[in-house]
Amino acid sequence: MRALFIHTAGSVLARMPDSTASLKSRPRRTGYGAGLRAIAPLLPAVLAFGVSFGVLSDAAGFGAAASIVMSLTTFAGSAQFAIVSVLGAGGTVVAAIAAAVLLNARYGPMALSAASMFRGGRVRRLLEAQLLVDESWALAQRDGEFDRRVMIGAGLALYVGWSTGTAIGVFAGDSIGDPAALGLDAAFPALFLALLSPLLRNRDSLAAALLGAGIALALTPITPAGIPVVAATAACLVGLRQAAQPSRSVEESRA
Amino acid sequence: MSAAWTAVLVVGLGTVALKAAGPVLAGGRELPQGSARVVNLLAPALLAALVATQAFASEEALVLDERGAGLVAAAGAILLKAPLLVVVLVAAVTAAGLRLIA
Numbered sequence: 472m473r474a475l476f477i478h479t480a481g482s483v484l485a486r487m488p489d490s491t492a493s494l495k496s497r498p499r500r501t502g503y504g505a506g507l508r509a510i511a512p513l514l515p516a517v518l519a520f521g522v523s524f525g526v527l528s529d530a531a532g533f534g535a536a537a538s539i540v541m542s543l544t545t546f547a548g549s550a551q552f553a554i555v556s557v558l559g560a561g562g563t564v565v566a567a568i569a570a571a572v573l574l575n576a577r578y579g580p581m582a583l584s585a586a587s588m589f590r591g592g593r594v595r596r597l598l599e600a601q602l603l604v605d606e607s608w609a610l611a612q613r614d615g616e617f618d619r620r621v622m623i624g625a626g627l628a629l630y631v632g633w634s635t636g637t638a639i640g641v642f643a644g645d646s647i648g649d650p651a652a653l654g655l656d657a658a659f660p661a662l663f664l665a666l667l668s669p670l671l672r673n674r675d676s677l678a679a680a681l682l683g684a685g686i687a688l689a690l691t692p693i694t695p696a697g698i699p700v701v702a703a704t705a706a707c708l709v710g711l712r713q714a715a716q717p718s719r720s721v722e723e724s725r726a
Numbered sequence: 727m728s729a730a731w732t733a734v735l736v737v738g739l740g741t742v743a744l745k746a747a748g749p750v751l752a753g754g755r756e757l758p759q760g761s762a763r764v765v766n767l768l769a770p771a772l773l774a775a776l777v778a779t780q781a782f783a784s785e786e787a788l789v790l791d792e793r794g795a796g797l798v799a800a801a802g803a804i805l806l807k808a809p810l811l812v813v814v815l816v817a818a819v820t821a822a823g824l825r826l827i828a
Contacts, residue, residue: 509810512810512811512814512815513814516818532730533730534730537728537730537731537734540734540738541733541734541737541738544734544738544741544742545734545737545738545741546741547741550737550741554733554734554737558729558730558733563729564729564732564733567729567733568732568733568736568737568740571733571737571740572737572740575737575740575741575744576744577772578741578744578745579744579747579748580748580768580772581768581772582744582745582746582747582748582749583747583748583752583765583768584748584765584766584768584769584772585748585749586748586749586751586752586753587752587753587754587755587756587757587762587765589749589753589754590753590754591754593750593753596746596749596750596753596754597742597746597749597750599749600745600746600748600749600750601742601745601746603745605776609773609776612769612773615766617769651825652822652825653818653822654792654796654817654818654819654820654821654822654823654825655818656780656793656821657781657792657793657795657796657797657800657817657818657820657821657822658796658814658815658817658818659776659780660776660777660780660781660793660796660797660800660817661796661797661800661813661814661816661817661818662810662813662814663773663776663777663780664777664797664800664801664804664813665800665804665810665813665814666773666810667770667773667774667777668804670769670770670773671770675763675767676766676767676770677770679767679770679771679774680770680771680773680774681774682771683770683771683772683773683774683775683778684774684775684777684778686775687774687775687778687779687783688778688779688782688783688788691779691782691783691786691787691788692786692787692788693786694786695786696783696785696786699775699778699779699783700772700775700776700779703771703772703774703775704768704771704772704775705771706767706771706774706775707764707765707766707767707768707771708764709767710763710764710766710767711760711763711764
């Protein structure tokens with residue numbers, strides 16, 4: 472018992488200079504509230520795009536109920552715009568579904584990248600994962616780790632903003648201006664770049680980012696929308712370079 | 727069932743499954759070191775792909791428009807260590823300003 476105490480006290484003392492230093496140099500907020508604060512600047516843009524989705528969806532003959540239910544259940548802007556524009560232009564329901572599923576396919580690898588940080592039972596993990604969208608996932612990248620509570624706080628705010636915007640668009644029509652005229656469409660790539668930059672701390676992540684962007688741009692003109700971002704996940708395989716080296720040298724020494 | 731409701735139902739269920747697959751099947755446990763190295767690189771690869779497509783893709787074409795100018799301005803703000811809100815505003819104001827002139 473005493474040995475344990477001494478051991479614990481010793482390790483606490485040994486850790487103290489480190490932990491106080493990192494607290495001082497990095498006052499990072501965490502938790503649900505931090506997610507809420509982080510997403511706040513983007514909520515006007517999300518609301519405006521929700522409104523424009525509601526307007527477009529209503530104009531395409533979706534009706535109020537289907538438009539709002541889609542925002543509540545699918546909760547993914549690009550896929551919802553795709554469904555409405557394909558069906559609105561007279562396309563088949565199969566084409567609309569295929570386009571939307573392709574656009575949402577990126578959520579598979581995104582959720583996988585964060586999977587180890589989810590806690591609790593299967594149902595809780597399933598429900599919490601539904602709050603994962605581009606913005607909440609991106610904001611939750613903290614110091615190279617995924618902060619689940621930041622994702623949930625930001626995701627809840629996005630969910631309310633997107634659904635409310637859709638309802639406003641459906642019922643109040645386009646009394647609100649075009650989001651593009653306000654430059655709001657330029658806010659999202661800027662957000663993702665700002666969140667990407669602190670991740671580029673080593674050669675591997677820089678290589679993965681450059682390769683990912685390159686794959687996405689190269690495939691944009693030749694594949695349906697949605698494919699470029701999913702294909703860009705292949706860039707994470709640059710991580711195999713160093714991981715594979717030890718086993719290769721073992722094989723070589725055997726040969 | 728109308729086409730609209732069919733699409734709402736099928737895509738809704740598909741999206742729930744896509745988002746839940748990783749956290750439900752692989753949630754709450756540490757990944758083996760080799761695969762952790764690869765999975766950790768998913769974030770920079772996906773973020774960079776989102777930047778590229780949201781700034782330079784329009785439908786299935788590559789375009790250089792006001793969003794690209796906004797992104798360049800945002801990159802400048804990031805290099806100057808501006809807070810997130812400022813970065814996003816700089817991009818939006820740049821794009822909106824250029825559209826106003828055009």
